Amino acid sequence: MNVKKSIKKTIRSLPKSMIKEHLKLIWYNILADRRIKYKFFQKEGLNVIYETIYEDLTFFTNEPLYAITPDLDHYQHFYKVKQGDIVIDGDANVGILGMLFSKKVGDNGFVYCFEPDRYNVDELNSNSILNTHLDNYSVHKELLWREAALVGFQEAGPVASSVEGCRAIIEKYRPNFAIASHHFVDGKPTYLKLEEFFRQLNYPYITKRFGCYEIINLAGPSL
Structure with a gap:
């Protein structure tokens, strides 16, 4: 086991405490x-608000983003x-x-x-409430689908997924994915x-692997 993995394993093995949170932060x-x-701010006890600064943009969350921040680059691999x-x-x-994107698009954009x-x-x-700047940001409690219909969906928290039907949108707007x-x-x-879907549409695409786990299909005129 290399030094980095050894330190990470040691920190993970510690009991939950603010000392552990500080060590993880460092x-x-x-x-x-x-x-x-x-950064983080302690509210009371072990309740913490986490601050992430990415490219001089700041946003707040209820959970740390230590393992997530690499994805912020991955999803913008070809189009920023x-x-x-x-x-x-x-x-x-x-x-x-x-x-993050609401910060990047500014007052003239929307997410x-x-x-x-x-x-x-x-x-x-809950995360949105921590970020009072989100005037260009809206939340819709719906699946993206090709028509207004009832679609089978199993709620599963962070591992849930959905399917998009968007041929007409691609043909009209030529978006980046x-x-x-x-x-x-x-x-x-x-x-x-x-x-196969993008190939049938003759739409430019590429599949990128990031590490051992993350696979992202990127498509659109930015390629």
């Missing part, structure tokens, strides 16, 4: 990219969200990407977050289904 700041800084953009977060989860899982929506709304696709449906990897 350790992850040491490991962090120079564009990223972690910029001022004035319209962003659709089609599986918003607890709102981390949506909150639409779709998240049907009520467990995630509760956490998403970044889709997490490490899941399996009917025993088949979703990234293969997405590759």
Whole structure:
């Protein structure tokens, strides 16, 4: 076991306490990219609000983002969200990407977050309350689908997923996509289904692997 893994394992083995939280904060700041800084504020007892600074943008969450911040780059691998953009977060989860993008698009842009899982929506709304700047950000408790209809959906908190039907949107608006696709449906990897979908549309796409786990289908004119 290398030194980094050994230190991480030692910190994880400690009992829950503010000392442990401080050690984690110090350790992850040491490991962090120079564009990223972690802080936290203790409310009472072990209740903590976490502050993440990413590229000089600051947002607050109820949980630490130590393991999530690499994804902020992955989803912008070919297209960097910029001022004035319209962003659709089609599986918003607890709102981390949506909150970041709301900062990046500014007053002239907007972020639409779709998240049907009520467990995630509760956490998403809780995180949103901590970020009073989110005037260009809306939450919709619905699936993205090709028509107004009832669709089977199993609520499962952070591991829930949804399916998008968007051929007409692609043809009309030519959007850029970044889709997490490490899941399996009917025993088949979703990234293969997405590759086939974009291939049928003759739409530019590429599948990127980040580390051992994250697979993202990127597609659109930015490629």
